[in-house]
Amino acid sequence: MNMSDFRDYLAFLRDLGATLDEITEVEQKKAEFVQTDDLNGLNECMKREQALSLTMRSCDQKRDAMLQMLGLQGVHLRELLNYAPAEYREETKKTVEQLCRQYALYRGAFEVARDTLECNLHQVEKILQAADPDAGAQTGYQEASPQLPSRMRTDFRA
Amino acid sequence: MDITTFGAFTTARLGIYAAQKALNVTGNNIANINTTGYTRQAVDQVSLRVGATNHYASANGGVTGSGVLVTGMSQFRDPYLDIRYRNENSSVGAMDTKLGGLEELSNILDEVGKGSEGNEGEGVLAAQFQDLRDQLAKLTGDQSTEDEFLTLARSSAVSLVKLMNNYAQRLGEVGKNQANGLQKDVSSVNDILKNIQTLNENIQKSEIYGDSALELRDQRNLKLDELSQYIKIDVTYEPVSVGAGKTVDKLVIKTSDDNPITLLDGDYAGQLSLKANDLRKNPAYNPDAVPADTDDPYLDADGNPTADANAAAKLPYALTLSELKNRNGAALAGSEDYQFSDTELYGSLQASRELLTETGEFTTADMAKMDADATTKRGIPYYQNALDSLARKFASVLNAANTGYMYNSAGNYIKTDGTEITDIHGDPIHKVEILTSALKTELDGAGGVPLGGVLFSNSTNGDDTSGITAANISISKSWSTDASVLQNSFQALEGKSTVGSSDNRNILHILAQFDGKQDYKPGDMVTDAADGATKFFSGSFEEMFTNIEETLATDTKSTTTLLDNYSVSTTALDSDRDSVSGVDLNDEAMNMMQYQKSYSAACRLMTTLDEVLDKLINGTGVTGR
Numbered sequence: 001m002n003m004s005d006f007r008d009y010l011a012f013l014r015d016l017g018a019t020l021d022e023i024t025e026v027e028q029k030k031a032e033f034v035q036t037d038d039l040n041g042l043n044e045c046m047k048r049e050q051a052l053s054l055t056m057r058s059c060d061q062k063r064d065a066m067l068q069m070l071g072l073q074g075v076h077l078r079e080l081l082n083y084a085p086a087e088y089r090e091e092t093k094k095t096v097e098q099l100c101r102q103y104a105l106y107r108g109a110f111e112v113a114r115d116t117l118e119c120n121l122h123q124v125e126k127i128l129q130a131a132d133p134d135a136g137a138q139t140g141y142q143e144a145s146p147q148l149p150s151r152m153r154t155d156f157r158a
Numbered sequence: 159m160d161i162t163t164f165g166a167f168t169t170a171r172l173g174i175y176a177a178q179k180a181l182n183v184t185g186n187n188i189a190n191i192n193t194t195g196y197t198r199q200a201v202d203q204v205s206l207r208v209g210a211t212n213h214y215a216s217a218n219g220g221v222t223g224s225g226v227l228v229t230g231m232s233q234f235r236d237p238y239l240d241i242r243y244r245n246e247n248s249s250v251g252a253m254d255t256k257l258g259g260l261e262e263l264s265n266i267l268d269e270v271g272k273g274s275e276g277n278e279g280e281g282v283l284a285a286q287f288q289d290l291r292d293q294l295a296k297l298t299g300d301q302s303t304e305d306e307f308l309t310l311a312r313s314s315a316v317s318l319v320k321l322m323n324n325y326a327q328r329l330g331e332v333g334k335n336q337a338n339g340l341q342k343d344v345s346s347v348n349d350i351l352k353n354i355q356t357l358n359e360n361i362q363k364s365e366i367y368g369d370s371a372l373e374l375r376d377q378r379n380l381k382l383d384e385l386s387q388y389i390k391i392d393v394t395y396e397p398v399s400v401g402a403g404k405t406v407d408k409l410v411i412k413t414s415d416d417n418p419i420t421l422l423d424g425d426y427a428g429q430l431s432l433k434a435n436d437l438r439k440n441p442a443y444n445p446d447a448v449p450a451d452t453d454d455p456y457l458d459a460d461g462n463p464t465a466d467a468n469a470a471a472k473l474p475y476a477l478t479l480s481e482l483k484n485r486n487g488a489a490l491a492g493s494e495d496y497q498f499s500d501t502e503l504y505g506s507l508q509a510s511r512e513l514l515t516e517t518g519e520f521t522t523a524d525m526a527k528m529d530a531d532a533t534t535k536r537g538i539p540y541y542q543n544a545l546d547s548l549a550r551k552f553a554s555v556l557n558a559a560n561t562g563y564m565y566n567s568a569g570n571y572i573k574t575d576g577t578e579i580t581d582i583h584g585d586p587i588h589k590v591e592i593l594t595s596a597l598k599t600e601l602d603g604a605g606g607v608p609l610g611g612v613l614f615s616n617s618t619n620g621d622d623t624s625g626i627t628a629a630n631i632s633i634s635k636s637w638s639t640d641a642s643v644l645q646n647s648f649q650a651l652e653g654k655s656t657v658g659s660s661d662n663r664n665i666l667h668i669l670a671q672f673d674g675k676q677d678y679k680p681g682d683m684v685t686d687a688a689d690g691a692t693k694f695f696s697g698s699f700e701e702m703f704t705n706i707e708e709t710l711a712t713d714t715k716s717t718t719t720l721l722d723n724y725s726v727s728t729t730a731l732d733s734d735r736d737s738v739s740g741v742d743l744n745d746e747a748m749n750m751m752q753y754q755k756s757y758s759a760a761c762r763l764m765t766t767l768d769e770v771l772d773k774l775i776n777g778t779g780v781t782g783r
Binding site: 028031032035078089090093097100101104105108109112115116118119122123126 | 236238239242245246249530531534692693694695696712716719720723724726727730731734
């Protein structure tokens with residue numbers, strides 16, 4: 001394994017962590033804007049999120065290429081320490097742990113933002129349902145009685 | 159008219175009754191505006207129609223209803239929000255408990271700024287390390303002050319080890335408090351499960367008698383919210399037939415996991431028990447099976463069944479759920495004791511368990527097999543091990559630096575008569591940095607001159623250096639009785655077999671050890687550590703302590719961030735729930751006006767009907783009378 005390639009990979013992981021930090025911040029802001037019903041702010045966040053997602057995607061491709069170069073295809077982040085050269089073990093451990101922590105924070109922020117959005121959408125759905133005159137399943141709404149079948153009507157000719 | 163002449167009075171009466179009922183409910187809502195957990199209620203009413211359409215019904219008559227019927231009371235509740243709230247609540251519970259534990263650790267280990275005056279960023283332990291260095295640096299070989307400074311250096315070392323002892327003792331106390339807290343939490347969960355069980359029974363009875371028991375449901379919902387902090391749960395309601403074509407809802411609580419475990423099933427509830435040290439049980443094994451179960455009772459670290467208790471994996475602070483029983487003690491069919499695995503739960507119970515059990519880098523190979531992330535999870539035992547590691551390394555490095563044999567200016571070991579000691583080949587034995595026991599034996603046998611001695615031991619009663627930890631590190635008995643055990647030099651005077659009193663080479667060597675990088679490996683503390691030979695830190699003694707502080711600070715920071723996120727979300731969800739379930743004074747004021755008018759209108763209807771009938775009875779067909 002080329003030492004300089006491995007060093008580059010560790011540097012790449014640190015950059016990835018920085019990107020994750022950025023997305024985490026965006027997710028936190030997103031949840032905040034949803035809670036305060038700030039649609040413009042939310043829109044801005046969505047745009048930033050989209051841009052960062054593209055960055056993440058390119059990071060993912062770069063990661064695959066770097067792993068291939070190191071001969072570590074399919075090696076999970078958690079397992080990287082097992083393949084790290086002795087002189088980089090301590091640094092690898094720190095970098096991997098830091099990245100895992102950043103990912104955990106991102107997951108937390110993402111889940112909160114998603115839950116908040118979903119709850120708001122749920123409320124919007126409820127309001128739309130209540131406002132929709134065609135919705136027949138509303139509580140208290142009584143459908144007009146159907147016309148009686150002809151056999152049940154009084155035949156005045158009789 | 160398709161109602162009877164006097165039937166209209168019933169319509170008016172039912173209207174009055176419905177309005178009265180609605181006013182009662184409105185009043186109840188207003189009265190409970192400050193009641194915790196109260197859910198806003200509303201009257202359920204349907205339009206009444208008497209009789210059925212028959213073949214001879216007039217197609218021109220039109221069918222009118224016969225008034226209104228109050229069918230019951232219902233609550234304004236959104237199950238979606240309840241589910242979301244309880245999910246988030248378990249995250250809040252987990253992070254809150256973890257942060258509480260980490261803050262207790264910070265009170266002990268985070269000592270930035272608590273150190274000596276003049277150096278604001280310095281900690282207490284760091285300041286004491288510095289003090290010992292300062293005292294040692296004063297041992298310059300000046301005989302007029304030597305004795306005084308030797309005593310001062312020893313006093314400083316005593317203070318340092320006492321600080322370590324104190325930290326270790328306080329860490330132990332945090333562990334004990336956490337264990338007591340976990341036991342209390344388990345009792346609380348059991349109380350909640352029992353409460354819900356009783357409420358389920360009462361709600362079911364009420365439902366059978368036609369009462370929807372809304373207030374009891376509120377109490378139950380509060381208990382469910384409370385439970386969700388301790389354990390991540392899934393709550394479901396299943397319709398159960400109670401005979402005579404009637405069904406009631408049965409509440410089932412399961413753990414929210416890939417392998418959901420039922421905690422409560424209607425009237426049947428389980429109880430949790432905590433065991434500080436347990437063996438990992440095989441869930442497939444049934445001890446009560448007749449004939450005896452062929453499955454093995456335990457699981458090893460790889461998850462393979464085993465009958466050998468010694469081969470079974472250890473499960474610290476194991477939580478076991480008893481079989482589900484009703485209040486009469488009858489067990490639910492198919493239910494049996496269940497031991498939760500190491501990572502099966504989520505919520506404050508699991509956070510407490512992790513604080514009590516997680517050892518980070520010191521994780522044993524067996525534990526690492528049960529939890530792949532175990533080496534990055536750090537609870538109280540990690541910090542205890544890290545501090546022990548520092549104490550052991552400090553003692554071993556300084557003991558090694560102060561233990562040796564006299565050598566001459568050429569660096570070769572010498573005898574009492576000043577002659578060099580030779581090996582089997584006749585070559586002089588050159589001094590080494592760290593003496594091996596084999597070399598010691600050789601030098602002892604060859605008449606080498608041992609000097610110095612052990613400075614730190616595992617108790618004040620002797621010079622035993624085995625198993626030194628932060629809790630037991632002490633000044634050795636030799637040093638405590640004789641300050642001059644601190645060896646100034648191992649080099650004999652030129653042509654003599656004595657060490658010069660003004661020679662302080664070894665003191666300088668000891669001082670150099672304080673700046674030297676030491677490798678800290680998990681294997682030094684835990685023999686069966688998963689990654690025992692890999693150093694987890696390399697640095698000086700002070701740097702090692704700073705590393706412990708930094709690890710704690712990083713963990714605290716990320717936990718605080720997560721807790722903040724979850725707390726904000728939970729608060730928002732609770733507000734959302736309140737907007738649906740809470741009593742709103744504006745709504746209730748409107749309801750009051752609305753139902754009061756309904757009531758008045760119904761009364762007015764009765765008066766009108768009375769007037770109409772009076773006309774019909776007393777004023778119709780009376781012309782000419």
